[in-house]
Amino acid sequence: MCLNLDRSSFYFILTLVLLIVNACQKAPEEKLKEVAEYAGENKKELLKVINHYQKPADSLKLKAAKFLIENMKGHASFAGDELKYVDVFSDSLHSMWKPENIIEIKSEDERENLIKNIVYTLNMGKRLEKLQVVEDIEIIKADYLIENIDLAFQAWQTYPWSKNVSFDDFCEYILPYKVYNEPLQSWRKEIMKEFAWIKDSIQYPVSLKQVTLLINKAVNNQMVYSPAMKNLPLAFSYSNLKKGRVGKCEHLMTYNTYILRAMGIPAMIDYVPLWGNNSSGHSWGAVKAENGVLFTFDALYPQPDSEQNSITNIIPEGILRNRKTPKIYRKNYSTHTTDEHPVRWLKINQIPAIFFDVNRIDVTSEYNVSITDFSFKPDSVIESEYTYLCVYNTNDWKIAAYGKRNTKGEYVFQNLGSDIVYLPVIYKNRSIIPISYPFLLLENNTIRRFKPDTNNCTILKINRKSFEDYELKIALTKMIGGIFQGATQRDFADSKAIFKIESKPVPKTNTYKITDQSYFRYLRFILPDQVCRVAQLQFYGIPRDSKGNTSSKEVLLTGNLISGEFKPGYEPKNIIDKNVLTYFVSTQEKGGFVGVDLGRNCFARITKIEFYPPNDGNSVEVGDLYELFYWDDGWKSLGKKNAVYEELVYNNGPENGLYRLKNLTKGYKERIFSYKKNIQIWW
Structure with a gap:
């Protein structure tokens, strides 16, 4: 089944198919048989794998094979003629790293401009939009799966740092044949050969953390982050990534995860889809150490020496940059469609894209972040059995969490990040509909509502449209x-x-x-x-x-x-x-x-x-035209002003308002804020 779809539509269709097939809980053998039938003409390839491991001596490998096959529905790969341009693109990037060219590239800005030029010249954005999506279960070959299983077991059973990794963690975080939706490609043998030196470089007693740090240090300079790759899909195989050495967060994390898993490290990918007080989100790596505590790390950046002796369960750089998170998820191989999962109960056009992925689990409670369980009762009766909470991210309200109605008429949200401003909404026809005022959720499970008092106004003296970030x-x-x-x-x-x-x-x-x-x-x-x-x-x-x-x-x-x-x-x-x-x-x-x-x-x-001094362009600039808004069931304008000074003064700001300032002349970034004692308080 080949479909030309954008990412949201792709996950939506796969989710619906998965739900139809898995409408009832099946016994293991029945589920395996059902999955094999779903594979159609490729069924014979899956049965070859099962038959290959039927010997009693290979019973554990048989379980691993069944795990991969039983959970294969919903996993897919990019394919199609346009995929050849990924190779062309990677070759072009590769030439950039030749010694004679590196000498010519004198700065990071020059390198980024060169990457942008390559993306533009090859028209990568448009070309990769045309990629087809093919379900792995319909194209995967027996020899490929068998090689993957055998090499994964070799790493798990021979590397000393993997001896305490459980079979469940092995299946979930070492065994998978791919990371995201990149094309199918063999990768384990090459990596195991390239990193064979690791075993001779470790100090005993050896730990998962020690080896992870050693690998991260080795690959630290092999790839670089590039904003120019931000809108490109995850259609890059291990060989493409190694050759091009450039990517966005998910590309870097894919490359890092391949290497760690090939070397027997149960590498997990955890991520925040949406920050609660900033734009976008973030992905990083995590390994559960021998004592059960998470050791976290950014994709290709080793921990500072000062942190190498402490195992932490923090979001890398999250504290440093004061990022607040509504939810943290982990990308798994296995599918998770319990009765509480939103894709089990929502109809077509009623599933926010953020919940399409049935291969993720909520791990917010595993992290050292401020969370609380929260119950919310709307001001008026809502027909929907579920409501959502939005955060302000990249200049718009975006859904971050869902809650189910209990017998008291309250919507219950579990393990929700606190000290974040949320907007309660329902979702209908792919649109959000606010159902109450925004509120600040505090750690003690209390809220502060931003209900503007238009009868009592205050003078607002505004200097910026966004906060001063870490950089x-x-x-x-x-x-x-x-x-x-x-x-x-x-x-x-x-x-x-x-x-x-x-x-x-x-x-x-x-x-x-x-x-x-x-x-x-x-x-x-x-x-x-x-x-x-x-x-x-x-x-x-x-x-x-x-x-x-x-x-x-x-x-x-x-x-x-x-x-x-x-x-x-x-x-x-x-x-x-x-x-x-x-x-x-x-x-x-x-x-x-x-x-x-x-x-x-x-x-x-x-x-x-x-x-x-150096700045981010978010301060009020003389000559620019600005417009100030406050929230009241939508953004309401308080008027436009040309900045005569590096400060804007509004005399009509409603008390207890939630505001945002937009520069109509230039710029893009903005954050919501409240106002107290002549100070903008950013959220």
Whole structure:
């Protein structure tokens, strides 16, 4: 059965088929027979596998074979003529890594632009949309399954670190012949040969964590993350990934999982479909250590040395970046369609895409995150037996969890992430319909509802449309210690510090008043111990000409721009182009600088410096058009304003409102916020 489908439609159809076939719980032998019949003409290949392991000595392998076959429905692979372009694409990426080409690629930005160009030139997005989806059960061959089973057992039974892995964990996290929906391809033998050195490199007593860290360290630089791959499907085999060395999170996780499983590590893929206080989601790896506690890691980044002696059950970098999660799931091979699973009870067009995957389980409770069971009763009677909770993600409300109605008329949600703003909705005709006001769910199972009081308004002073994320805070912190200097000699031999940044600047114009009375011709900003980055820089002062005449008022000081060495495309002119997202970037790790030469016979006493540091473009910018909204059964506008200053003032903000600010001129990212004591509180 070959279908040209997008991913949501693909999973939807497979789910319906799976449910029809599995409408009743079957005895193991009956289920196996039913699955074999479902395979149609490929039934003979499945029976070859079963017959191959019928000998008593191979009884455990027979159980493993039955596990793979009984749970094969719902697993599929991309196929079709367009798949050849994945090979072309991987070959193009591979050429990028040749030594002579790596020398030419001077920065991560250049590499990413090159990847984007390859994606665009080959028209990969459109081509891969045409890929067919073929169910594995209809195309998989006996020899392929037998090789996979035998090599999986070899790894499980011969590697010393795998000796305590249970048969159930082996079947679920070592045995599977694929990770996502990539094409079928043999991969175990190649990996086992390439990583044979692992066994001789370990220290005894050996542990699953120790080997995982060793493998991760070895593959750390073999692949890189690329946003250009974000919208491409998971149609990349192990050989494609190894050759191209580029991918989005799921591609990186696929590559990592192949290697770990080939080496007998029961590698699990856990993921957050939607962050509760940020855009998108995240996937990472997890291994259940010998003591039963989860050891987690990002796909291709080894744990820092400081963390290698502690086993944790945290989302990698989740705490670091203060990410909140409504739900955490684990990608399994086996199918999970209990009576409580939404695909058992919802009809066509009533299943949110997030619940299509019947090969995942909810593992939120296994993680060190703040969760609570929550019961919700709508303000009015709802016909639906189930309701949903949305989180605000990527500039829209998106379904993150479902709850079932109990005998009290309450909808019960289990293991739900707290300290997150949720919107209760029902789902109908592929659309969400709000049924109550958004609320903040607290850890103690209480809520704070954002019901706007339009009869009582407050003054809102707004500086940003999204919060300062981790990367921005790091970039701003690096500015501490930066020095503004003045000099009369071009080589700054007689330089004098006129201002030093002592605290983290804000991501907008920082104005520094200068009291030094000296006169200078040369002015610059220097970050002595880190690479210098500046978005905008202006000096103001009182000029003095060659005759000793001084200006009667403060003026903007202009002249010829000066700098040390800089990256191509990040020239000194960027500091005066009035674009806060173009930078001067030095190539010097120490002593990089940018500034201005006021000109021959022109000196000035500096009175003020306006400095715009590295930023994310989410602060209010002068000249841009903005619109502020509050939620009241939909987003209601509080009006549009052109920013005259780097702050917007609205006098009509409803008390207890939930707001979002949109830049109508440019930009995309925005977050919801509440407002208290003149502060935007981000959710």
